[in-house]
Every structure is written in C-alpha cells, then in structure tokens.
Amino acid sequence: MVSIENLSVEFSAKPLFQEIGFVINSRDRIALVGKNGAGKSTLLKIIAGLQQPTSGVVARPRELTVGYLPQVMEVSDTRTLEEETALAFRGMNVEEWTMKAEMDKTLIGLGFRREDFARPTSEFSGGWRMRIELAKILLQKPDLLLLDEPTNHLDIGSIQWLEQFIQNSAKAVMLVSHDRAFINNITNRTIEITCGRINDYKVKYDEYVKLRDERREQQIRAYENQQKEIADIKDFVERFRYKPTKSNQVQSRLKQLEKIVPIEIDEVDTKLLRLKFPPCQRSGDYPVICDEVAKAYGSHQIFQHVNLTIKRGEKVAFMGNNGEGKSTLVKCIMGEIPFDGHLKIGHNVQIGYFAQNQAQLLDGNITVFDTIDRVATGDMRTKVRDLLGAFMFGGEESDKFVKVLSGGERSRLAMIQLLLQPVNLLILDEPTNHLDMQSKDVLKNAIREFDGTAIIVSHDRAFLDGLVDKVYMFKDQKVFEPIEKSSISLRQEKKAENVERQKAVKAEAPVADSKQNYEQQKAEAKAKAKAEKALKACEEKVERLENEIAEVEASLTEKNDMQLVERYAQLQQQLDEAMNEWEKLL
Known part of the structure; x- marks a missing residue:
C-alpha cells in the first residue's frame, strides 16, 4: 500500500536515518519505537507528506487517504465543537442522520458530553482540542492512520474506546506511543529505529522487547569477537611490520583490517540504571485517612462520602476518567484546597509531591545538570549524568538552561x-505523561523498591501493573475499590416501576373501539413482540455482564492485577451502556 524506499534524513553531520525501507500493508497495525530523538515523529511527517527526506522515496497510490495526528497542533477557535467536528465530512456524500450518529458516537467515546457539543472550541484546553482533532481524523476513516502520541491527553475510558475503534474500524495504522498497554492491545508489528537504521519485527511490543534483547546479546558477542579479531591483526602487524620476510603477510593483514565493517550495538537500554530513594524516617502506620470527605465547586459535586485508609508501605493507584476528582482528592490531601469531612495525615509523614505545575518552581537560571547535582547526595553524586540520560537528558541536553526547556522537559526534570x-x-499525579518507555522503567523500579507509601494518579495501565497493591476507582461522585454492588437490585426496582406504570396506563386506557382497524392491531402486536424480544435479549446481556463482573471481582479480592482492573473497567462501561439501553426499552 505504502512503500518507503532508500529513505535518508540528515539534519547535521550525523544522519537521522540512512537508506531505510519497508512497506505498510492495508491491515498493518505498526508501533514505531526508538529512543527519544531517534526520528519517529520525523518519519511520520515524511510518510504524511508534510516533510521531505534528504533522499529516497515514499510511494503510495494516488487515491490513498492519510489521517495524521501530530503531538502539537493549532485548532480553530471560530466554531462550536459540533461544527468543528462536522468538517470531517467535507466532500463526503453522507446522510445527515448518519453523520450525526457517527459524530455522537465518536465524541462521546473520546470523553465529551452531549452538553459540550454547542460549546465554542475556544473554551476547551489544549488536551481537549487534541481530542477534537483526533475525532475528526477518525471520522474521515482514512486508509492510513498516523498517530503521534494519541493517548497523551486521553483518560482511561477514552483510551479503551480508541483501542476498540482501531481494532474494529481502522484500516492501516502506524503510531508512536509510550503507553505500553495501548500499543500491545492494538499493534501486530513493531518497527524500531536505532543507530540510523530500522529493525522490523512482525510481533507485538512485548514480544519485540524479548527479541530485541536477544538481538542485542548477539550483537555484543559479535562485537567482542570482532574486537578480538582486530586486536589479533594489529598485534601481528606490530610484531612483524619491520621483518622483510613477513611483509606480504603484513600487507595482507592490513587489507583484511580495512575490509572489516565495524559492528554497531543498538543503543543501551537505560532501564538497567537502579535508582534508590534517600533514607527517610519511618512514618506512622496510617499515612492517609479519609473520613466522609466531600468536595464541590458551587453546585457541582465532584465526590462525596469518600472513606479510605492507606497503610504504611502500600502503593495505591487513583484511576478513573477525567473530571471524576482524582487530582482534586490529591489536592485535598496536600491541603491545597478546602473540603468537607475529615482528612488526617499520619505521624512523621514526609510528602514528596509531583504534579504538572511543580515544574514552575524550578530555577530557570541554572542548567539541567546543576539542578540535579545540587540535590544529589551519596552515590548518586557520581551518577547524575547517568540519571539525566535515563530521563532523556543525555549528552548536550544536560547543559541546557532550565529556562529554555519545554513544559514536558521541565516536568521530567521536576520528577x-x-x-x-x-x-x-x-x-x-500523572508522573508518566512526558516519559518514554525506558524512563518509565527506571521510575517504576524506583517506586517498587521504595519502602514508603505511594499514591499514584495515572491512566498508564502497564506502568501500574505489578506496581500497586490497591486501586481506587473514581466514578459518579464516588471513590471505591473496584468491587461494586450488582445492578440486579436496580433492574428489579426499574421492573417494578414499569409494571406499576403499565397497570396505571391500562387502568386509564379507554375501551378499544370494536371497529378498530385490524391492521393497526396487528402492527401494534408485532411491535410489542419485537420490543419484548429486544428487552429479553438486553436482560440476558446485562445478566451475562454481571456474571463476568462477579468473576473478575472474585479474582480482584485475591490479587491486584492491572489486566483484571482494566477488564473490570471495560465490563462496567459495557454494563452501564447495557443498563441504559434496557431502561430505554422499558
């Protein structure tokens, strides 16, 4: 479908990539991976036709349509959300009702509410504007989707919706993402950019990691053998350089040396860096206790009746969609905002707090290196550059002044x-937003070995998996561990209400005219039978989902597996949708 042939890009003396080539097929789901600065975003722009390579060709059919989502873009401020999204259908022959249904499904899937549809786009933050642009691209149904960090501004619900959309509706996809769970769930091929070349693996990301590590071990062994061969040749040349009887052999060895192509080893994986928190005094047994905590802004209730106790040494996650109150509860714990109820911070608790605004507190007039060197102690004083490299501040990046860093770079430095x-x-609070895979591994390992208590607000399922002991879900003004009451009682209440309503309607209904049209009676009977059949099918679906949820809940009481938590969230969302459908049918 799309053929990349002998592609090279040079921005300086060292090429970004050199004579690379591969083919994107019609149903490919490709994860494009590589260290920060390897050229992933550049390659997407070239394939999208927005940037020219130094040499080489991107060949694609004339009729091929491409949808490209960059990391940063400008969005118009002159229209409402609905008007802006409708631009996706320009030039298409689509029925208005079909267009409206597709827009509703996509916007709601990406986290918008119906009451948002009439709002001007100027009222939305940058993250929500990126969702608008993503919605437009998805609605265009291009032959090739190119997505650069599509989950950066999405919450758990919209990430799961996007996964399902790509799995079920997208054609070819190539994406860059640091969300390991996301790319594992949707991709079937991994293309790695390393040392200016590509390695193409026809597997998901986790399988790629295993194959890459095996490949690197082979490279190291081959490199060591080559270095031994080079050393042996040089040793022979030095020993016999001035012996006339050996001159032919010396010349032969020198030619042999010239022909050796140096073996390159793929970039070192910085996850090998071990980071240990400095020692701190022991806290009390219960660092955080919430008793009937509630928060509202005016008439808008964020959450209420929050009761939770976090024990010393626990690692807990706050999960849920945007706007459900995760960061708000964190601010309550930090004492940044007023709230109702009682919240107690335990004895001897020393809090280390990270949020996106923490980056604003950095001194802009010193370098990246000096920022960290001033707080490093003990063994870490000798590992400052290694630590900076692990968080994507390698080489000359560490000598930059803080004031010239982007917002994302400042956040990394604050971390x-x-x-x-x-x-x-x-x-x-969202610690992984600006980290790559390796940086996340370093952070995850450090938190895992941390002997204190941790509260982590995150949508990154792979990061939380194997790290946290407990998950608190935020939904519908409530905070709970992911075990909820079944919706059976709700169904029974609704059924009872419906029976009473039908009785009342029947009692009030006038006696039917004996001459009532037979065809009308027949049509009504048919419609009633169809409705009853749909209702029964919906009830069976609800019951099946409830049974699945019960099984997952039973497993969650034994262990906190992020795949189970993710499955639980998906089932709850499906159950909510099924219950809404069931209520409409009553």
Missing part, C-alpha cells in the same frame, strides 16, 4: 528532583 528527596509518602 528527577523529587526522586532524590528523602520522603516516606510519594504522591504522583
């Missing part, structure tokens, strides 16, 4: 600074 503080309660 490193926090990791070097002596604390016993970590509170991290």
